[in-house]
Amino acid sequence: MAPHPSGAPAIQVTRQTEQPFPSASDDEVTCSASAPPSPTHLPPGCTEAQASGCRGAARKLRARHGGRSRPKSELALSRQRRSRRKKANDRERNRMHNLNSALDALRGVLPTFPDDAKLTKIETLRFAHNYIWALTQTLRLADHSLFEGLEPPAPPCAELGSPDRGSPGDWGSLYSPVSQAGSLSPAASLEELPGLLAPVSPACLRPGALAFSDFL
DNA sequence: TAGGCCATCTGGTCCT
DNA sequence: AGGACCAGATGGCCTA
Numbered sequence: 001m002a003p004h005p006s007g008a009p010a011i012q013v014t015r016q017t018e019q020p021f022p023s024a025s026d027d028e029v030t031c032s033a034s035a036p037p038s039p040t041h042l043p044p045g046c047t048e049a050q051a052s053g054c055r056g057a058a059r060k061l062r063a064r065h066g067g068r069s070r071p072k073s074e075l076a077l078s079r080q081r082r083s084r085r086k087k088a089n090d091r092e093r094n095r096m097h098n099l100n101s102a103l104d105a106l107r108g109v110l111p112t113f114p115d116d117a118k119l120t121k122i123e124t125l126r127f128a129h130n131y132i133w134a135l136t137q138t139l140r141l142a143d144h145s146l147f148e149g150l151e152p153p154a155p156p157c158a159e160l161g162s163p164d165r166g167s168p169g170d171w172g173s174l175y176s177p178v179s180q181a182g183s184l185s186p187a188a189s190l191e192e193l194p195g196l197l198a199p200v201s202p203a204c205l206r207p208g209a210l211a212f213s214d215f216l
Numbered sequence: 217t218a219g220g221c222c223a224t225c226t227g228g229t230c231c232t
Numbered sequence: 233a234g235g236a237c238c239a240g241a242t243g244g245c246c247t248a
Binding site: 085088089092093096100120121122 | 221222224225226227
Binding site: 088 | 234235236237
């Protein structure tokens with residue numbers, strides 16, 4: 001594995017993604033910007049308020065430009081549209097890259113074998129969901145045993161999924177050191193997980209006890 | 217070759 | 233107005 005060599009991966013999911021693109025110098029407004037669902041092309045005659053939907057917008061535009069319309073050539077308009085599209089595409093690509101980075105970070109904190117095939121996106125999300133659920137259950141069981149001063153309960157294999165589905169995708173590394181090292185840091189209380197988890201589920205660590213697919 | 221996964225483009229909608 | 237977000241479309245790559 002070792003996707004995150006040292007320290008927890010920093011997942012920076014910001015509402016406002018950085019924009020490597022300089023602010024546009026667009027100086028003109030096309031009708032389509034404020035018009036109702038209009039396809040790619042500017043409705044012919046739109047700026048002349050022939051179309052009822054664009055009338056208000058056209059008037060506003062004229063007002064903004066001091067009452068003087070600035071007709072643009074078809075060429076200029078299309079060039080402008082292309083430029084905007086290109087910028088939007090760049091932003092979208094960047095956004096998806098950020099999303100994928102976050103997904104990679106998530107993969108990094110999920111326990112997998114080094115030779116495991118990379119989880120797909122949907123697998124990663126499902127795995128994470130079920131993994132969190134399993135950890136929660138384990139913590140709950142550990143709390144129980146602490147309160148009652150008893151031996152830890154039986155290995156919660158049943159809690160972790162269907163027990164007897166050992167398969168090529170065996171998943172004995174659920175509580176492996178690799179999975180614990182620095183990867184569970186987001187929640188401070190989780191730093192004690194290794195100690196809590198270890199005694200609780202020895203039987204589940206047996207190869208074959210847990211199938212990777214149990215968490216998907 | 218079919219099917220799954222993915223990246224990218226695109227237009228629409230919502231939000232600031 | 234411009235950016236973020238979303239979903240649909242499309243094409244490429246890979247594997248069974």
